[in-house]
Amino acid sequence: MENNDLAVGAVRPIAVAAVPALSSVVPNTGPAAGQSTVTLNGTGFTGATVVTFGTNAALSYTVNSATTITAMTPPGTGAVPVTVKTPGGTSNSITYTYAATPALTAISPGQGPVSGGTTVTLTGSGLTGATAVTFGSTAATTYTVNSSTQITAVAPAGTGAVPVTVTTLGGTTGPVYFFYVSAPSLITVSPSQGPVSGGTTVTLTGTGLTGATAVTFGSTAATTYTVNSPTQITALAPVGTGSVALTVTAPGGTSNPVVYTYVTAPVLTVLTPAQGPTSAGAGVTLTGSALTTTTAVLFGGTPAAFTVLSDTTIAALAPAASAGAVPVNVTTLGGTSNSLTYTRVAPPTV
Numbered sequence: 001m002e003n004n005d006l007a008v009g010a011v012r013p014i015a016v017a018a019v020p021a022l023s024s025v026v027p028n029t030g031p032a033a034g035q036s037t038v039t040l041n042g043t044g045f046t047g048a049t050v051v052t053f054g055t056n057a058a059l060s061y062t063v064n065s066a067t068t069i070t071a072m073t074p075p076g077t078g079a080v081p082v083t084v085k086t087p088g089g090t091s092n093s094i095t096y097t098y099a100a101t102p103a104l105t106a107i108s109p110g111q112g113p114v115s116g117g118t119t120v121t122l123t124g125s126g127l128t129g130a131t132a133v134t135f136g137s138t139a140a141t142t143y144t145v146n147s148s149t150q151i152t153a154v155a156p157a158g159t160g161a162v163p164v165t166v167t168t169l170g171g172t173t174g175p176v177y178f179f180y181v182s183a184p185s186l187i188t189v190s191p192s193q194g195p196v197s198g199g200t201t202v203t204l205t206g207t208g209l210t211g212a213t214a215v216t217f218g219s220t221a222a223t224t225y226t227v228n229s230p231t232q233i234t235a236l237a238p239v240g241t242g243s244v245a246l247t248v249t250a251p252g253g254t255s256n257p258v259v260y261t262y263v264t265a266p267v268l269t270v271l272t273p274a275q276g277p278t279s280a281g282a283g284v285t286l287t288g289s290a291l292t293t294t295t296a297v298l299f300g301g302t303p304a305a306f307t308v309l310s311d312t313t314i315a316a317l318a319p320a321a322s323a324g325a326v327p328v329n330v331t332t333l334g335g336t337s338n339s340l341t342y343t344r345v346a347p348p349t350v
Contacts (some may be wrong), residue, residue, distance in 0.1 A: 017088030020044035025082050025094045029129075031171040032098045034059065034075040040084060040094075045069050047086050053096055054080030099170030100126035107164055111179040111211075113253040116141060116157035120178065122166060127151050129168050135178055136162035183253030184208040189246055189260055193293060193333040196262045198223065198239040200333075204248065204258075209233050211251050217260055218244030263334030266290045271328060275343040280320035284342065286330065287313055293333035299342055300326030318342065 022042040030036035040051065046066045051058040053074055061071035069084065073096070081093030104124040112118025122133070128148040133140040135155055143153035151166060155178060163175030186206040194200030204215070210230045215222040217240055225235035233248060237260065245257035268288040276282035284304075286297065289312055297306040297316045306316040314330065323346035327339035 017047065017086060018044040019089040020048065020084045020086045020091040022082065022084060022091045022094045025096050027169070028095065029097045029099050029169045030073050031169065032075060032077055032101055033171065034073045036073045038071055038073060038096070040069040040071060040082065041067060042084070042091065043067055044086060044088055044091075045084060047088075048084050049087070050085040052083050052085075056080075099129065099168060101170045102126035102130070102166050102168045102173045104164070104166060104173040104176045107176040107178055109251065110177065111181050111251045112155050113251070114157060114159055114180045114182060115253065116155050118155040118251075120153055120155060120164075122151040122153060122164065122176070123149060124166070124173060125149055126168060126170055127166055130166050131169070132167040133164070134167075135164050138162075181211075181250070181252035182208050184212065184248045184250045184255040186246070186248060186255045186258045189258045191333065192259065193261045193263050194237050195333065195335045196239065196241050196264055197335065198237045200237040202235055202237055202246075202260070204233040204235060204246070205231055206248070206255065207231055208250060208252055208255075209248060212248050213251070214249040216247050216249070218246075220244075263293055263332060264290045265335035266294065266330050266332045266337040268328070268330065268337045268340050271340045271342055274341065275345055276318050278321060278323050278344045278346055280318065282318040284316045284318050284328075285313065286316060286328070286340075288330075288337065290332060290334055291330060294330050295333065296331040297328070298331070299328050318344075322346075 024041045026039045045063050048063050051061045051071045056074040059072040059074050061069055063069050076098045079095050079097045082096045083093050084091045106123040108121050130145050133143040133153045138156045141154040141156050145151050158180045161177050161179050164178050165175050166173045188205050190203050212227050215225040215235045220238045223236040223238050227233050240262045243259050243261045246260040247257050248255045270287040272285045291314055292311045294308050297304045299318055302319045304316045304319050306314050308314050323344050325341050325343045328342045329337045329339045
């Protein structure tokens with residue numbers, strides 16, 4: 001019996017576990033804080049006793065089969081070797097990379113229209129491989145990762161103040177804030193007319209004018225402008241012709257237009273009569289063009305009472321003065337006219 005037992009023992013096979021082999025870790029990048037679920041692919045995983053990421057054991061792991069293990073990554077930094085240990089030995093290593101936690105420090109510009117479309121630059125660190133840029137709960141319309149410290153994004157439509165964040169494989173940043181502002185609105189411009197030569201100071205009233213970046217007369221920028229308050233801007237009209245749309249552009253967009261009209265300079269062609277007494281009150285008819293907006297009629301620098309009858313005719317009363325010739329001109333919103341001569345004749349003496 002003993003011999004038989006020895007004979008049987010001599011031929012009994014001895015099982016030797018195969019050394020495990022790793023072929024991939026998916027995904028192979030994750031946050032430095034750990035707690036990411038990864039899948040290890042390979043062979044010989046049955047009976048695995050340890051899964052390590054660098055020098056740290058996985059927070060947890062499950063042997064799904066001889067060829068796959070699901071593991072929870074521990075915290076870590078940089079690139080580390082991942083290995084699996086079984087009764088058969090320790091596997092080869094596959095590199096797993098801990099991505100730096102991203103951070104945002106600035107957004108420029110920090111405001112834009114509620115309609116969206118503002119291109120902003122996000123500055124921070126650890127931005128490489130960004131998988132999402134969000135404005136509040138809305139994804140950026142588009143974004144481009146320029147470097148590990150900069151992303152260019154286009155703001156979606158929105159309202160109010162919203163937190164902007166970036167998500168990478170390393171996690172999600174803290175927020176920087178973007179403010180949605182309404183487009184400016186114009187109510188009036190005063191005066192609403194001026195000379196084609198420009199130079200008229202106008203006052204624009206409306207709402208949402210803070211931070212105005214442009215004031216335009218038609219397609220021409222104002223010579224200068226000053227934002228006095230959220231409801232008022234003072235601007236200097238540029239050279240122009242005809243009636244043009246006057247608008248204000250601010251971070252919230254471009255306003256509705258109000259009309260500003262360029263008035264041509266007045267021209268005098270005839271005084272009827274061209275002479276009169278030295279006493280006040282003689283009626284004189286001034287004929288010419290572009291007289292509608294007349295603001296003054298001067299006889300040798302002395303203002304005269306007047307009535308605008310049409311764009312081509314003014315009725316005036318000559319003021320008193322000594323005998324002699326004086327220049328007569330008119331001033332309108334379009335400027336000052338040429339001068340014509342009016343001669344006062346002294347009364348006869350006895």
